[in-house]
Amino acid sequence: MPFFGLKVKFVMNIADVDDNIIIKARRKRLLDLEREKSYSLEQSQKLGIEAFLAYAKANLPLLQSVDNLASQDENNYKERRDAAYGRVLADGTLSREGNPSDTEAKSKMHIVNMDAAAQAIKNGKLFEGAEEILSPYLDSLLKETIDTSDQTISTGLTQHMERAFTNDMDALNVLRPDSIMRVTEFVPQIVTFVERILKRGFAYEAIGSVYFDIAAFEKAGNTYARLRPDSKNDKALQEGREGVLSKSLDRKKGSGDFALWKKSKPGEPSWSTHTAMAGRVDILSAPSWLPISSESRWTSTLPALIWRFPITTTS
Incomplete structure (x- = not known):
């Protein structure tokens, strides 16, 4: 040119x-392979809760200080989420000082993923809303099988x-x-x-x-x-x-x-x-x-x- x-x-x-x-x-490959399997509702919820806990521990550590994290009750999860990250959700900062940064933006992203996963687990549709928390968990368990x-x-x-x-x-x-x-x-x-x-x-x-x-x-x-x-x-x-x-x-x-x-x-x-x-x-x-x-x-x-x-x- x-x-x-x-x-x-x-x-x-x-x-x-x-x-x-x-x-x-x-x-993506691991998620596709798991999606092809037949999971009972009980198995699906068990896998979902395990992935939910692992994702929270890795990305939203403040949730670990709130009791009953593993509860499947969506309303209880929202209460725990708001108690731990209410300031971030209200466009504040974790430190209570200064302006929101990438740290707060990432926390919001992870909260969105957790919200979607909580609803998917509650509805028994793990592979139709919880992919963002499920894929890293499956990767931690199965990556060596690829x-x-x-x-x-x-x-x-x-x-x-x-x-x-x-x-x-x-x-x-x-x-x-x-x-x-x-x-x-x-x-x-x-x-x-x-x-x-x-x-x-x-x-x-x-x-x-x-x-x-x-x-x-x-x-x-x-x-x-x-x-x-x-x-x-x-x-x-x-x-x-x-x-x-x-x-x-x-x-x-x-x-x-x-x-x-x-x-x-x-x-x-x-x-x-x-x-x-x-x-x-x-x-x-x-x-x-x-x-x-x-x-x-x-x-x-x-x-x-x-x-x-x-x-x-x-x-």
Whole structure:
């Protein structure tokens, strides 16, 4: 496409595998499988109450201080909810100070899910209103039963969302990209990319995963966090960058080192690298988002003007 006299090829990079996609797709599959089973009313209510309690404990901890949380009486639940989160429901704050923040917004979202679940359990229609509390509970029990070799679990979700996004952009009269690059189509190139970083001494293996070695990178005279030096020691940013599925795999040399290749755990999709990556053959794992973003951009040779953002040196 022309752009101020320049010929530009518009390439859209789609990260069609990351921690959030893995979790959402897996939960959807588990919920669909449970929905196909025959539950008696008693079994359905038992499952619903268990999921209800687990969701409250994980997301609305103040409810734990109110008696009889497990009661199936909808009116009693509402009384307990109002006693614990009345200030939030009235657009106040949990601390009684300042303005509502994301914390209060998330609490409201979880309350909406709990309200719908309480009504669904009361009506005996668990799979027609309690999905938001049921899917994480089923995931906690059954995630290791998922066939991780079935890549359609994730691609079914990502393709659906890609179509929805494209339709929205069409409705807004936004031009479609010249090329679309999906991460799952570039796994071999990502493996090669990570291997190059390992060979240069800028990465290391830790319990099957491969991490970028920031100290080694800087020792070689390179600059890390070039665009945002202030973000280098931002712990919250580092944790968010790693993803929710990586916390138990943390055996890093430096707290800021980030994953280039993540070892899969039960219930997570995997790719066989067929390579001796860091001395290990056939690591079954998922690429992390950093080489996903970098390598899928760098492997596209385009006879046009390209803006490239090497994530590993600017994050």
